Amino acid sequence: MKRFIFIAALCFAFTFFVSSNFAFATASGPKLFKEYYCINCHTLGHEGGTVGPGLSNVGKTKSLSWIKDQILNPAMHFIMGKKSEINGKVYFIRMPGFKKTIPPAAVDRLAAYIKSFPFERANLAYPKLPAGLALFRDDNCIACHRIDGVGGKVGPNLSHIGKTKSLSWIETQIVDPKVHFTYGVPVTVNGHTYLVIMPAFKDISASQLDTIARYLKSLK
Ligand code: HEC
Ligand code: HEC
Known part of the structure; x- marks a missing residue:
């Protein structure tokens, strides 16, 4: 009996250990990038803040271990109390070190994510984005709509809008x-319900309208 309890306790402890590490072990790079607030200061791809430098191209010139060091202890690379200049832009805010907050496995994953970032695609980063997508960002459609996983959820996902709409x-x-939706009333699109609140973009120029609409029409 004693032995049984011991084994049961061991199993329990093991399960607990595995499941408590599970979150870190499986959290993806993009998720960690958000969870640890990197995204508040940095843009990776098309999304993020501008307090710190954009990271889409860091993996091109910096090694994996350099990126890990930067996450754990930025003072190794940037002198405290001094402004830093990266790609011609000056940064006043110092990046905090994450040595105490991010578990080692998550640091590895984050660094690998940044290093492996497909900068060819990220290089399309503004202003080399397809013109329609740049406008989609400029006009803030992206605050409410997602395309390929990036953007808000206030309105429907537009990743395949060109398949069904002219x-x-x-x-x-x-x-x-x-003309299509009654303002203030819920509407169901592709199984999700939205409150109809999309503003009318009356002042958009004819050429911008054409560019953005053609871009959306191309999304199949
Ligand atoms: C409060 C804002 C802030 C947060 C949060 C932040 N950083 Fe930074 N980061 C900066 C700044 C500012 C710099 C420029 C160097 C400096 O001045 O410290 C920088 C530099 C970097 C660099 C080097 C970029 C280059 O081109 O040399 C990397 C890589 C980086 N950060 C990754 C991360 C990661 C990963 C996270 C999340 C774990 C993170 N940062 C969180 C502000 C931040
Ligand atoms: C404040 C949030 C918001 C903004 C900003 C916004 N939309 Fe919308 N959009 C919605 C909502 C909610 C709907 C659902 C119907 C409605 O409200 O008219 C919608 C519906 C749509 C639809 C139809 C989707 C479908 O599957 O039927 C398209 C296309 C669209 N929006 C494009 C755009 C474009 C392009 C922009 C930028 C110029 C934009 N939206 C800006 C919230 C927004």
Whole structure:
């Protein structure tokens, strides 16, 4: 009996150990990048803050271990109390070190994520983005809509909008959504319910409207 209890306790402890580490062991790079607030200061790909330098191209010139050091102890690379200049931009805010807050396995994962970042694609980063996608960002459509996983959830995902909607339908939706949806009323699109609140972009220029609508129409 004693032995049974001992084994049961061992099993329990082991399960607990595994499951408590599970979150860190499986959290993906993008998730960790958000969880540890990197995204508040840094842009990676098309999303993030500008307090610190953009990281989409860091992996091109910096080694994996350099990036790990930067996360754990930025003072190794940037002198405290001095402004730093990166790619021609001056940064006043010092990056905090994460030695005490991020478990080693998560640091590895984060560094690998930044290092492996597909900078060819990220290089399309503004202003080399497809013109329609740049406008989608500029006009803040992205605050409410997602394309390929990036953006808000206030409105429907637009990653495949071109499959079902015509060019003129999309144009009308942008300049006068009330033609399609009754303002203030819930609507269900692809199984998700949204409150109809999309603003009418009445002042958008004809050429911008054309660019953005054609871009959305191309998303199949
Ligand atoms: C409070 C804002 C802030 C947070 C949060 C932050 N950083 Fe930074 N980061 C900076 C600043 C500012 C710099 C520029 C160096 C300096 O001045 O310390 C920098 C530099 C870097 C660099 C070097 C960039 C280059 O081109 O040399 C990397 C890599 C980096 N940060 C990764 C991260 C990661 C990963 C996280 C999350 C764990 C993170 N940062 C969190 C502000 C921040
Ligand atoms: C404040 C949030 C918000 C902003 C900003 C916004 N939308 Fe919307 N959008 C919505 C919501 C909510 C809907 C659902 C119907 C409605 O409200 O008209 C919608 C619907 C759509 C649809 C139809 C989706 C479908 O599957 O039927 C398209 C296309 C669209 N928006 C494009 C855009 C574009 C392009 C922009 C930027 C110029 C934009 N939206 C800006 C919230 C927004």
